[in-house]
Amino acid sequence: MNRKxxxxxxxxxxxxxxxxxxxxxxxxxxxxxxAISFSKASAVEGNMVSFIPIGFNTVAYxxxxxxxxxxxxxxxxxxxxxxxxxxxxxxxxxxxxPLTKNKQQxxxxxxxxxxxxxAMLFNGGMIPTFLAIKKYHLLNTIWALVLPxxxxxFNVILLMNFFLGIPKSLEEAAVLDGANPMQVLLRVYLPCSxxxxxxxxxxxxxxxxxxxxxxxxxxxxxxxxxLMTYIQSLTINMEEIVKHGTADDIMRAAKVSEQNLNAxxxxxxxxxxxxxxxxxxKYFITGIVIGSVKE
Amino acid sequence: MIKNKQKxxxxxxxxxxxxxxxxxxxFVLLFNIIPMFGIxxxxxxxxxxxxxxxxxxxxxxxxKYLFQIPDGFNIFRNTLVIAVGKIxxxxxxxxxxxxxxxxxxxxxxxxxVQTIVYLPHFLSWVILATAIKxxxxxxxxxxxxxxxxxxxLGSNSFFQPLLIGSDVWKEFGYNSVVYLAALxxxxxxxxxxxxxxxxxxxxxxxxxxxxxxxxxxxxxxxMNLGGILNAGFDQVYNLYTTPVYETGDIIDTYVYxxxxxxxxxxxxxxxxxxxxxxxxxxxxxxxxxxxRYTDSKIF
Numbered sequence: 001m002n003r004k005x006x007x008x009x010x011x012x013x014x015x016x017x018x019x020x021x022x023x024x025x026x027x028x029x030x031x032x033x034x035a036i037s038f039s040k041a042s043a044v045e046g047n048m049v050s051f052i053p054i055g056f057n058t059v060a061y062x063x064x065x066x067x068x069x070x071x072x073x074x075x076x077x078x079x080x081x082x083x084x085x086x087x088x089x090x091x092x093x094x095x096x097x098p099l100t101k102n103k104q105q106x107x108x109x110x111x112x113x114x115x116x117x118x119a120m121l122f123n124g125g126m127i128p129t130f131l132a133i134k135k136y137h138l139l140n141t142i143w144a145l146v147l148p149x150x151x152x153x154f155n156v157i158l159l160m161n162f163f164l165g166i167p168k169s170l171e172e173a174a175v176l177d178g179a180n181p182m183q184v185l186l187r188v189y190l191p192c193s194x195x196x197x198x199x200x201x202x203x204x205x206x207x208x209x210x211x212x213x214x215x216x217x218x219x220x221x222x223x224x225x226x227l228m229t230y231i232q233s234l235t236i237n238m239e240e241i242v243k244h245g246t247a248d249d250i251m252r253a254a255k256v257s258e259q260n261l262n263a264x265x266x267x268x269x270x271x272x273x274x275x276x277x278x279x280x281x282k283y284f285i286t287g288i289v290i291g292s293v294k295e
Numbered sequence: 296m297i298k299n300k301q302k303x304x305x306x307x308x309x310x311x312x313x314x315x316x317x318x319x320x321x322f323v324l325l326f327n328i329i330p331m332f333g334i335x336x337x338x339x340x341x342x343x344x345x346x347x348x349x350x351x352x353x354x355x356x357x358x359k360y361l362f363q364i365p366d367g368f369n370i371f372r373n374t375l376v377i378a379v380g381k382i383x384x385x386x387x388x389x390x391x392x393x394x395x396x397x398x399x400x401x402x403x404x405x406x407x408v409q410t411i412v413y414l415p416h417f418l419s420w421v422i423l424a425t426a427i428k429x430x431x432x433x434x435x436x437x438x439x440x441x442x443x444x445x446x447x448l449g450s451n452s453f454f455q456p457l458l459i460g461s462d463v464w465k466e467f468g469y470n471s472v473v474y475l476a477a478l479x480x481x482x483x484x485x486x487x488x489x490x491x492x493x494x495x496x497x498x499x500x501x502x503x504x505x506x507x508x509x510x511x512x513x514x515x516x517x518m519n520l521g522g523i524l525n526a527g528f529d530q531v532y533n534l535y536t537t538p539v540y541e542t543g544d545i546i547d548t549y550v551y552x553x554x555x556x557x558x559x560x561x562x563x564x565x566x567x568x569x570x571x572x573x574x575x576x577x578x579x580x581x582x583x584x585x586x587r588y589t590d591s592k593i594f
Contacts, residue, residue: 011496015398022392023408026415026468029426032436036429047434091319098312105305106312112320119327122575125567126547127554128333129326131343136325150322181311210419213529217555232421232533235428259429266422273417280417281410284472 037061037263044260060264070265072223073230077209078272080145080226084208085201087150092200095151096159097185120153126217133218144218145208145226155200162196163189199283205276227269234262337565350561357565366549370566373455374545377526380459382519388463389470390512394504396471397478412468420465424533427461454539462530473511481507510589517585521578524570546570 031051036044040055048054064070098106099113123129129148138144166189174184190197215229222233332347337357339350361367392412399405415423430436431447438444447453481504489499505512528547535543546566554563 012398015395016404019392019395019399019408020404022467023411025464026412029423029430030414030418032430033422033426050436087322091322094315095319098315101312106309108313112316115320115328116323119323121578122331123327123571124330124333125564125571126550127560127564127567128330128336130555131333131336131560132326132330147322148326150326151319153323156319181308206417210417210421212419212421216532217551228419228421235421235425235533262425266425270418270422277414277417281413284413 033263033266036260037267039260041258041260044263060258060261061268063261064264064268067265069223069230070227070268073225073227074269076142076145076224077227080142081205081208083142083146084149084204087146088152088155088204089197089201091151092155092159093185093190093197095156096163097181097189099156099160100163116153116156120157130217139218140221140224142224145211145214148214149208152200152204155204158200159193159196162193166192195283198279202276202280202283206273206280209273231262231265231269234265334564334568336561337568339561341561341564343560353561357562358569360562361566366544369541370544370546370549373542374524374526374547377455377458377531377545378523380455381462381527382516382523384459385463385466385470386512386515386519388467390474390505390508392467393471393474393478394500396475409468412471414468415465416469418465420527420529420533423461423465424530427457427534431457448534449536449538451539451542454535454543458527458530458534458543461534462527470515473515474508477508477511478504514585514589517581517588520581520584521574523577524574 028051032049035051035053036049037060038053038056038058039049040057041059043049043054095116099109101109103109124132133139133144133148138147170188170192171184174188179187210228211226212228212232215226216232219225219229222230225233335347336350338352338354339347340353340356341347341350396405396408399408428448431438433444433446437447445453447457485503485507486499489503494502524546526545526547528545528551531543531545531548532551535548547570550563550567550570553559553566
């Protein structure tokens with residue numbers, strides 16, 4: 001159309017330049033880590049690397065291959081992601097469906113709903129939750145990473161709202177054909193909800209893969225750390241370790257200076273996310289839209 | 296007879312509904328509700344050996360102490376400054392970016408830029424902090440480019456801007472998605488009409504685009520209001536060091552150090568409780584605002 005009249009060519013060029021610069025601005029810091037991971041250790045120490053690897057090599061990556069703790073933590077993270085999806089999906093679906101019923105069809109529906117909303121908005125805080133998990137003897141187990149987030153209440157409400165948007169006539173038709181509630185859920189509601197379920201599952205993958213907080217609080221033995229907590233522990237403040245740490249800690253911290261090795265560990269830890277990133281991109285826009293603008 | 300059958304069927308359905316709620320409710324009970332009873336610790340000198348019932352009740356002692364020490368004021372101020380800074384700048388940046396991106400006519404470019412700017416949102420602060428620490432350290436890339444010797448990570452005048460800036464950097468792309476959706480929903484006829492009336496690009500932004508995004512902007516602000524006491528534990532924990540506690544320490548990091556590191560369970564719980572209560576009230580207000588000024592509610 002007649003855009004040129006309203007916005008000059010140089011104005012357009014400026015917009016393009018700003019947008020491209022913002023894009024680069026998001027990419028370069030990440031690329032920097034990649035560049036370090038492929039550089040010579042001495043070049044990294046000497047602070048010579050910027051955005052192009054210096055003395056290109058894959059030594060750091062070869063070293064990771066033999067790092068048992070890295071792969072143990074990697075495995076724990078994979079495991080917790082699988083468990084999280086399993087628990088989150090099953091519990092979200094099974095709770096969202098009864099909540100779509102009204103008070104007449106399901107007495108107690110409002111009580112459940114109020115408890116859930118309250119539990120979503122209010123919490124006991126870090127220490128009471130920590131002590132409860134300690135009491136349940138879950139510290140240092142993978143369950144401490146999975147179970148506290150087993151019911152993503154926000155997603156339950158999200159899915160409930162989505163279910164409510166599915167035409168009632170579909171359910172009524174199924175009931176007339178003699179379907180029981182379980183069949184209605186499996187044959188009517190679930191097939192309609194695949195995109196929403198995909199969205200929330202992808203978010204729960206990203207969330208539990210990236211979470212280092214639970215590992216920091218509920219796991220005290222390094223051999224039980226999930227990957228992000230393990231990577232985080234590599235970069236702890238050297239000072240504090242020298243002051244308070246054991247000889248073992250100091251030895252471990254001395255390795256922190258192996259920046260290119262740590263960079264490689266980070267790059268490998270992002271690979272699983274990159275594998276699902278195309279799917280994420282496909283779904284998360286729907287996810288945000290249903291998540292933020294609900295009726 | 297038929298009525299009875301119907302009644303039995305209804306009861307069967309209800310039993311089924313309860314049984315579907317049960318497993319999830321057990322988890323909510325164990326990990327959300329039961330820990331709430333631990334709040335009583337905030338008013339005790341809790342000793343793990345004595346339990347909740349055996350520990351000495353001390354009333355508001357921990358709160359009195361909190362407001363006597365400088366840390367008490369500091370952590371609330373830092374939390375608010377950092378969170379408000381992130382919300383204001385983050386929203387502004389996301390809106391500007393969505394408007395600019397919407398002007399890009401080359402689909403491939405638009406798509407590639409989107410792919411890249413959404414990326415940082417999906418990465419953990421553990422990872423991003425490593426990049427930021429490297430780029431912003433004394434002999435790092437940013438100082439080299441600027442020709443300065445600023446200790447961004449260790450200076451109390453630069454640490455808050457660094458936190459706010461890096462959070463805006465991480466989230467602006469992702470946050471722009473909602474605004475982009477709102478932009479594309481604006482009737483193109485309005486833009487055409489404005490053009491015919493002789494409005495230039497800026498005038499259209501201020502008189503057509505922004506008013507068209509109004510309800511989404513309000514909704515996003517309302518949602519952010521609820522989280523205003525969440526200044527970002529993950530980010531701060533991964534970036535801060537002792538010299539910047541004065542400006543960088545937030546409620547969550549303080550509670551972590553007081554509770555998990557120093558094992559002052561009661562004191563840490565007291566601060567956490569205060570945060571939870573304020574956050575709860577704010578979220579109720581936010582939901583009310585969203586209901587009133589937009590067509591949607593948050594929960």
